[in-house]
Each structure stands twice: as structure tokens, then as C-alpha cells.
Amino acid sequence: MFERHRDRHGLWILVFAAAYGLLAAFVENSYYQLVMAVVLVWAVMGLAWNLLSGYSGLISFGHAAFFGLGAYFVVLAQIGWGLSPWLGIPLAGVLGGLAGLIVGVPTFRLRGHYFALAMLAYPLALLYVFEWLGYQEATVPMMREAPAAYMQFADGRLYVFLGLAFTVAAMVLTRALERSRYGLSLLAIKQDETAAEAAGVDTLAWKLRAIMLSGAVAGAIGGFYAVVQLVVTPLSVFGVLVSAQALVIAMFGGVGTVWGPVIGALTLVPLSAFLDAELAAILPGVQGVVYGVAIIAVVILAPEGVFWKAKDLLERRRMRVPAESLAAAPESPPHAFKVPPREGNAPILQVRGLSKSFGGLQAVDNVDLDVRRGEILGIIGPNGAGKTTLFNLLNGFIAADAGQIVLNGETVTRKSPNKICRRGIGRTFQVVKPFRRMSIGDNVIVGAYAHTQSDDDARAIAHAAVAAVGLSEDAGRLAGGISNKQLRLMELARALASKPELLLLDEIFAGLSGTEVDELMVVIRRLAGLGITIVIIEHTMRAMVQLVERFVVLDHGAVLAAGTPQEITRHPAVIEAYLGKKWLADA
Amino acid sequence: MSPAQHVENFLQFLTAGLLTGAIYGLMCVGLSIIFGVMRVINFAQGEFMMIGMYVAFYFFAFTGPYIVLGDFIAPYLAALVAGPAVFLLGVLLHKALVSRVTGIGSTVLDSEGHYAQLILTLGLSLVLANGGLVVFGSAPVSIATPLSSTPWVVGPLYGEEILLFVNQGQTIAAVIAVAVVVAFGLLMARSRLGRALRAAADNPQAAVYMGIDVDRAYRIAFGFGVGITAIGGGLLASSHPFQPYIGIEFVIVMYAGVVLGGLGSLSGAFFGGLTIGLVQQLSALFLPNQLQNTAIFVCFLLIILIRPDGLFGRATRRA
Numbered sequence: 027m028f029e030r031h032r033d034r035h036g037l038w039i040l041v042f043a044a045a046y047g048l049l050a051a052f053v054e055n056s057y058y059q060l061v062m063a064v065v066l067v068w069a070v071m072g073l074a075w076n077l078l079s080g081y082s083g084l085i086s087f088g089h090a091a092f093f094g095l096g097a098y099f100v101v102l103a104q105i106g107w108g109l110s111p112w113l114g115i116p117l118a119g120v121l122g123g124l125a126g127l128i129v130g131v132p133t134f135r136l137r138g139h140y141f142a143l144a145m146l147a148y149p150l151a152l153l154y155v156f157e158w159l160g161y162q163e164a165t166v167p168m169m170r171e172a173p174a175a176y177m178q179f180a181d182g183r184l185y186v187f188l189g190l191a192f193t194v195a196a197m198v199l200t201r202a203l204e205r206s207r208y209g210l211s212l213l214a215i216k217q218d219e220t221a222a223e224a225a226g227v228d229t230l231a232w233k234l235r236a237i238m239l240s241g242a243v244a245g246a247i248g249g250f251y252a253v254v255q256l257v258v259t260p261l262s263v264f265g266v267l268v269s270a271q272a273l274v275i276a277m278f279g280g281v282g283t284v285w286g287p288v289i290g291a292l293t294l295v296p297l298s299a300f301l302d303a304e305l306a307a308i309l310p311g312v313q314g315v316v317y318g319v320a321i322i323a324v325v326i327l328a329p330e331g332v333f334w335k336a337k338d339l340l341e342r343r344r345m346r347v348p349a350e351s352l353a354a355a356p357e358s359p360p361h362a363f364k365v366p367p368r369e370g371n372a373p374i375l376q377v378r379g380l381s382k383s384f385g386g387l388q389a390v391d392n393v394d395l396d397v398r399r400g401e402i403l404g405i406i407g408p409n410g411a412g413k414t415t416l417f418n419l420l421n422g423f424i425a426a427d428a429g430q431i432v433l434n435g436e437t438v439t440r441k442s443p444n445k446i447c448r449r450g451i452g453r454t455f456q457v458v459k460p461f462r463r464m465s466i467g468d469n470v471i472v473g474a475y476a477h478t479q480s481d482d483d484a485r486a487i488a489h490a491a492v493a494a495v496g497l498s499e500d501a502g503r504l505a506g507g508i509s510n511k512q513l514r515l516m517e518l519a520r521a522l523a524s525k526p527e528l529l530l531l532d533e534i535f536a537g538l539s540g541t542e543v544d545e546l547m548v549v550i551r552r553l554a555g556l557g558i559t560i561v562i563i564e565h566t567m568r569a570m571v572q573l574v575e576r577f578v579v580l581d582h583g584a585v586l587a588a589g590t591p592q593e594i595t596r597h598p599a600v601i602e603a604y605l606g607k608k609w610l611a612d613a
Numbered sequence: 614m615s616p617a618q619h620v621e622n623f624l625q626f627l628t629a630g631l632l633t634g635a636i637y638g639l640m641c642v643g644l645s646i647i648f649g650v651m652r653v654i655n656f657a658q659g660e661f662m663m664i665g666m667y668v669a670f671y672f673f674a675f676t677g678p679y680i681v682l683g684d685f686i687a688p689y690l691a692a693l694v695a696g697p698a699v700f701l702l703g704v705l706l707h708k709a710l711v712s713r714v715t716g717i718g719s720t721v722l723d724s725e726g727h728y729a730q731l732i733l734t735l736g737l738s739l740v741l742a743n744g745g746l747v748v749f750g751s752a753p754v755s756i757a758t759p760l761s762s763t764p765w766v767v768g769p770l771y772g773e774e775i776l777l778f779v780n781q782g783q784t785i786a787a788v789i790a791v792a793v794v795v796a797f798g799l800l801m802a803r804s805r806l807g808r809a810l811r812a813a814a815d816n817p818q819a820a821v822y823m824g825i826d827v828d829r830a831y832r833i834a835f836g837f838g839v840g841i842t843a844i845g846g847g848l849l850a851s852s853h854p855f856q857p858y859i860g861i862e863f864v865i866v867m868y869a870g871v872v873l874g875g876l877g878s879l880s881g882a883f884f885g886g887l888t889i890g891l892v893q894q895l896s897a898l899f900l901p902n903q904l905q906n907t908a909i910f911v912c913f914l915l916i917i918l919i920r921p922d923g924l925f926g927r928a929t930r931r932a
Binding site: 085087132133135136139140142143144146147148150151154155157158266267270273277309310311312313314315317318319320321322325326329 | 654710713714729731732733735736737738739740741742743744745746747751857861865868872876901903904906907910911913914917918
């Protein structure tokens with residue numbers, strides 16, 4: 027599970043390129059040559075879209091913005107400055123990347139529907155701007171002196187070969203990123219952005235990298251498209267159909283894989299070219315109808331795309347994850363998670379005057395709290411006492427109205443969750459947040475990224491974290507299909523993999539049977555033995571009395587009492603008001 | 614220009630903005646019903662509007678000459694006829710396609726469910742727009758009523774200097790638009806059907822337990838949504854030439870309005886649409902014509918970036 031996968035995709039990419047190139051070499055008809063080149067343009071465009079939307083799940087309806095900017099840049103730079111496309115296309119890529127950054131910074135504040143809609147507006151706004159600027163039709167000037175220096179060839183096959191070079195480059199790039207930190211971080215974002223953030227993934231930074239990369243590829247291929255087509259109009263490069271085509275090609279073939287966009291382009295582009303050539307005179311618009319029908323059919327019949335559908339059929343088992351042995355992977359020893367001792371007796375976490383209200387509800391009210399280094403602290407209180415809100419404040423999901431949080435002497439009050447994670451606070455969730463489509467091992471690897479820059483180290487740390495919670499046997503299983511106990515352990519391992527000094531466990535025993543609770547407690551004690559400070563939320567005391575050294579009781583957002591289990595269980599106000607009368611009898 | 618001319622210009626565009634805005638408001642209400650009840654973003658809304666325009670156009674062409682005062686009454690009658698026609702189309706398409714990716718089964722949506730809806734309706738939009746091109750041809754048409762070139766003249770005001778021209782056709786269209794919005798608002802507030810729709814919108818699970826056929830409620834909401842937008846399209850058809858690709862421009866206009874008013878709120882959607890109409894027309898005061906739509910897009914982007922819950926919406930809690 028944790029070793030590097032041997033990659034046979036590289037070989038397949040070569041086979042594909044050789045076959046396509048060979049086919050192109052024998053095509054004499056210049057129209058077919060053009061179609062073959064355009065197929066590759068759209069394959070790369072689909073790959074560009076996939077780099078952002080396929081992996082991160084943030085659907086872009088606006089990739090035409092990058093494509094169009096690239097196309098216009100190459101043409102206008104050649105007209106205005108005599109810049110050759112050999113230079114213009116790489117610069118178009120830079121421009122596309124910059125555009126991605128400019129678009130991404132404001133737009134990533136939006137999620138879901140809003141993101142998709144906002145992305146739609148960018149190319150449409152640009153379309154009208156380019157029309158207004160008077161570029162209704164920009165034509166690449168012919169360079170009869172030195173055509174090759176300006177990427178102008180009499181033989182259309184050369185465009186196919188160039189397109190093939192682009193495609194192979196985009197495929198190799200995608201493939202390299204897919205199994206790396208990039209791919210796993212984006213997949214984690216796609217499945218649960220909140221959990222990714224808590225696991226130390228800087229979600230905004232990853233999304234920005236993704237849109238810049240995606241925009242750069244789209245910009246460059248837009249520039250190449252202009253060279254192939256010779257004429258650029260606002261509608262042909264900024265139009266909705268451009269964005270739609272990128273999306274359809276990737277979705278049709280299958281997202282989140284290097285092959286999907288290629289399959290999509292190889293199928294749909296020739297089909298629409300054929301329809302356009304045969305029927306456009308009689309039935310204009312038939313091309314759009316075919317695309318629309320293809321989209322509808324894919325969403326209803328094979329929402330995962332042709333590649334995944336075919337793979338499922340071939341493997342006869344859905345979502346099969348190969349059971350790989352753990353023994354092959356290097357493993358960091360468990361003491362890798364040992365927290366180095368610090369000088370002095372200062373509390374690891376100091377909270378002063380922390381307050382948060384939602385509308386009229388004071389969820390957390392002027393809370394003071396010291397967490398001692400190395401202790402196991404229980405926070406209890408009835409439902410609605412503000413326990414989870416307190417955790418959300420501590421790990422940065424919500425911003426406090428007032429107050430201060432100091433971790434190891436450093437104020438972390440308004441830091442983002444991923445930064446707080448990197449500074450040593452890990453957490454689990456009341457309702458488990460697994461990355462369902464990823465294996466247990468991959469879930470934990472994402473957590474390990476917070477601690478190390480090296481992907482190999484991340485694997486080793488994840489391996490050790492999985493072993494530390496006793497899940498080694500199951501590391502290859504998909505998180506979508508494991509038991510509640512395993513999910514709890516997996517979240518614990520994911521938090522552990524970021525090498526935290528302080529772990530926040532939110533109702534980690536919820537829904538577990540008595541024996542399962544005992545097993546989990548053994549694991550938690552083992553972690554405490556490594557010097558990790560642990561804070562657990564529960565609303566009952568029963569399991570906690572055996573585990574924790576100290577309790578803090580919350581009610582209506584405020585601290586009601588604090589002390590050892592013995593003190594708290596005998597505290598009359600606590601017993602009667604917050605734990606119910608039956609505890610009076612037990613105590 | 615003298616100051617009085619500036620004022621005249623401003624008032625002229627303000628009037629035009631209010632009149633088009635009322636129709637935009639109606640279209641936005643249609644879109645908002647679909648989002649409010651089904652939580653589905655319907656990308657094909659602009660194409661349903663376009664079909665409404667063509668239904669009105671053909672209804673007018675074939676029946677106009679046989680109706681008393683046909684040139685004056687038939688355009689508005691045609692717009693109202695477009696409503697039920699597109700309602701039926703919407704119900705059929707919902708049953709055949711949209712319900713497969715929405716409905717009660719997808720109320721506990723993961724993000725992938727959302728995307729299936731978005732993408733399905735994007736596909737529908739492509740089929741309808743390009744199918745429209747095949748069926749209706751690409752030449753722009755419009756419904757010719759003598760009213761759309763006859764203004765009422767207000768004034769002269771302010772010492773003979775200001776003359777305001779109010780287009781009669783557009784004014785009647787705007788009045789009908791407001792009437793339809795009010796009628797639909799009453800339907801939602803008072804009727805049994807309205808209660809069922811609101812219940813299904815509020816909590817589909819609970820509505821099912823209360824014996825409400827939520828899938829039917831969704832189907833009807835989808836039909837109402839596209840039908841109402843189609844009436845808006847029909848009303849616009851007498852002042853705005855159109856062709857099968859017109860939908861995509863308006864889908865942004867509609868989303869801008871709906872987002873401005875806060876996704877899901879009917880009255881918010883109407884005033885959002887009205888505001889967008891004003892922005893579009895008033896931008897003509899300082900922007901070239903071609904950039905009017907860019908002004909809307911920029912306005913749209915600003916709204917969703919600054920206040921994703923809408924100007925009139927309440928701020929929602931995150932995380």
C-alpha cells in the first residue's frame with residue numbers, strides 16, 4: 027500500500043503516441059490531417075480541465091477564458107510584435123497560469139454551485155470585451171520568408187505531430203501529478219474539504235496551484251489552436267461551447283484519470299467533425315445537439331465516464347483496490363510520533379476569554395482553559411453546551427468573536443485550520459469525515475503531508491500511523507466500506523500522521539460497543555504514552571472516567587467546573603444539573 | 614449636454630431599466646422556484662425562455678390575424694400561452710431526464726449529485742439551443758406589435774426641458790409581468806399546491822412522511838419554473854429580437870438576479886431581476902453598447918464574491 031506504484035501508464039502513453047503518429051503519417055488528405063490535429067487540441071484541453079475539476083471536484087464552466095486568452099495572445103503577439111508562436115505558445119501558457127491565479131483568488135471563496143456559475147461569467151465577459159476591442163476576427167499573418175520559424179507548415183502532418191507532443195506532455199504531467207501529493211491532496215479536497223483542511227492540507231493553496239496549472243495548459247493549447255486554425259473569433263475561443271467541450275470530453279471519457287479526456291476527444295471530436303461536414307449545410311447546430319445528447323447520456327448511463335465504466339466491466343468488481351502487502355513499505359517506528367519534551371511546565375494550550383455567538387446564541391462564552399502538557403483531558407457537558415464549537419474554534423474552522431488561543435507560547439487565534447494542524451493540533455470529528463473514495467492508507471498519507479515535504483517520508487509516516495492504531499491489515503481497503511470502529515481508528519491515524527502534539531477527539535466513542543470502546547481506549551492510552559496531549563469531548567462520563575486525568579465541564583458555553591474525575595463526579599451541581607439525578611445515586 | 618439633458622437621459626434609461634427589469638424579475642422568479650424547491654441549478658433555463666419566445670412568436674403569427682385587435686392583444690396573449698406550453702415541456706423533460714439525477718433520492722446530496730444535475734441541465738441547454746437552430750433557423754425574429762414603437766410622452770417637465778418617452782408595449786409587458794409574479798406569489802402562499810411545494814422545499818424527507826408526493830412536487834415546480842420564465846420570454850419577444858442562441862445571455866442575467874436576491878427567495882428574485890435590468894440599462898449612460906452585458910457579468914461576479922447570500926439574503930453560518 028505504501029510503496030511507490032510501478033507505473034505502466036508510461037508505456038501505454040508511448041504506445042498510444044506511436045500508433046497515432048503512425049496513423050497520421052499515412053494520412054494524405056489535408057482535411058483529415060486538420061481533424062487529427064484538432065482532436066489532440068481538445069484532448070489537451072480536456073486534460074487541462076481534468077487537472078483542476080477532475081481531481082478537485084470544483085467544476086469549471088469557464089475554461090474558455092484561459093483557452094481564449096492563449097489563442098488571442100499568440101495571434102495578436104505575432105501581428106503586433108512579430109512574435110513567433112514557438113515563443114508565443116509558452117508565453118500563452120504563462121498568461122493562462124496568471125489568469126488562473128487572478129480568477130482563482132476571488133473565486134475559490136465560493137463552493138459548489140456558486141463556483142461553477144462564477145466561472146461561467148469570466149469567458150463571457152471576455153467575449154464581449156474582445157468584440158468591443160474590435161477583434162471580431164484575428165488572422166495569423168502568413169510568413170512566406172521563414173514559415174517554419176513561425177510554426178507554419180505546408181504539410182498538415184507536422185501539426186499532428188506537434189499536437190501529439192503537447193498531448194504526451196500533458197498526459198505525462200497529469201500522470202506524474204496524479205499519484206503525488208498534488209493528486210491526493212486534490213482528491214481529499216474533492217471528497218471532504220473540511221476534513222482535508224483539518225488534516226493539514228492547505229486547501230486554498232492547492233486549489234490555486236491546480237487552477238494555475240490547468241489555466242497554463244489551457245492557455246498554451248489555445249495558442250496552438252490559433253496556429254492550427256489560422257483564424258480566431260471571440261465566439262470560437264471564448265464561447266460557452268469551448269468550456270462545455272472541455273468538460274464534456276473529460277466527463278465522457280472519465281474524470282480523474284489521464285485516459286478519460288483522451289478517450290473523450292478521440293470519440294467525440296471526429297464524430298462532431300463528421301456531422302459538421304456532412305450535415306451542417308442542411309442542419310446547422312447538429313454538432314451542439316450531439317454534444318448535448320452525449321452529455322445527457324453520460325450523466326444518466328455512465329456518470330463515471332467511459333474509462334471507469336470499461337474498467338469496472340473488465341475487472342468485474344467495482345472500486346476494487348488491490349490488496350498489497352504492508353511489509354514491502356518502509357515503516358517509521360512508532361516512536362516517530364513521540365513528542366519531544368519541552369523546557370518548563372507551561373501549559374501546551376492556553377485559552378483566555380474565548381467567545382463565539384451565532385446570532386443570538388452564545389455558543390462559547392468567555393472560556394478560560396489550560397491544557398497541561400501530556401495529560402488526557404475530558405471536556406463534558408450536555409448537548410448544546412458548546413463543546414464542538416470550542417473544538418472548531420481551537421482548530422480554526424470558525425473565528426472567535428473575542429479571546430485568545432495560545433499554543434506552545436504562540437498565538438494561533440486567527441490562523442487557518444491547515445496552519446493550526448501544522449503547528450501541532452490534530453483532530454477527529456464527531457461525525458466521521460473519511461475521504462470515502464480513497465483507501466485507508468491514502469487517507470492517512472494526506473494527513474502525513476502536513477508534516478513532511480517528501481512523498482516517500484509521507485508514505486513511511488502514514489505506514490507507521492496506520493500500524494500504531496492497528497489498522498495495518500486493512501490499509502488497502504476503501505474508506506467508504508469499513509466499520510465505524512475502523513473509521514474512528516482511521517481518523518485517529520490520519521490525525522496522528524501529522525505528528526501532532528495535541529489531539530482533539532470529538533466524541534470518538536460515539537456509536538461504539540463496549541468492547542470496541544475498550545479497544546479504542548487502549549490505542550488512546552498508547553498515544554498518550556508517546557507524550558501526545560489529548561483532549562476528548564463526550565457528553566457522558568461513563569467511558570471517560572477510566573481514561574481521563576481531569577475533566578472540564580461546559581454548560582451553555584461557559585466553564586462550570588474543572589477537576590479530577592473524583593471531584594467532578596462528586597460535584598453536586600454538576601451531578602444534579604448536568605448529568606441527571608441518576609448519577610447522584612451512582613456517586 | 615446641458616444638465617437638463619443629463620437628467621432626461623438618466624430618467625429615460627431609468628424608465629427603460631424598470632420596464633425591462635420587471636420582465637427580468639419575472640424570469641428570475643421562474644428560475645428561483647426551481648432552485649428554491651428542488652435545489653437544482655437549471656442551466657437550461659435560458660433555453661426554456663427561448664422556446665417560450667418561439668411559442669409566442671408562432672402563436673402570434675398564426676392566430677394574430679384572427680383575433681380582434683390582433684396586433685395589440687395577440688402578442689400578450691401569445692406570451693401567456695407560452696407559459697402552459699413550456700410548463701408541459703418542462704414536466705415531460707423532468708420526468709424523462711432531470712428526475713433521474715434529482716428527486717428525493719438525491720436530497721442527501723454529496724457534491725457529485727450536484728454536479729450530475731448541473732451537467733445534465735448543461736446538456737439539455739445545448740440540445741435545446743442547437744435543436745432550436747435546426748428547427749427555427751438562425752435569423753433573428755421578433756413579434757411586431759404597433760405598441761412597441763409607440764411611446765407615451767411624459768412631460769414636458771421641469772420648465773419645458775425634459776421629455777420622457779415611455780414605450781407602450783414595454784409598459785404593458787411589465788404590468789403583465791408584475792401581475793404574473795403576484796398571482797404566483799398568492800398561489801404559493803395560499804393554495805394547497807403551494808403549501809405542498811413549500812413543504813417539499815423545506816424538508817423533503819418530512820414532506821414524504823406527511824404523505825406529500827415529493828417527486829410530483831419537484832416535477833410541478835420544474836414545470837412552473839420554466840413556464841414562468843417562458844412567459845417572461847414571450848413578453849420580451851415583442852421588444853427584443855431573438856434567435857435560438859439567446860438563452861445563454863439570459864441565463865447569466867437570470868442567475869445574476871436570483872443570486873442578487875438570495876438563492877431561493879421568490880420576492881428576492883423579482884427585485885434582483887429588476888436591479889439587473891436597471892444595471893443593464895443605466896450602464897448605457899457611461900459604457901458602449903457592446904459592454905452592457907459585460908457590466909452585468911461584472912456585477913454578477915461582484916455580487917457572488919462579496920455577498921454570496923444575496924443583497925437581501927441573510928448571512929448563513931459556515932462549517
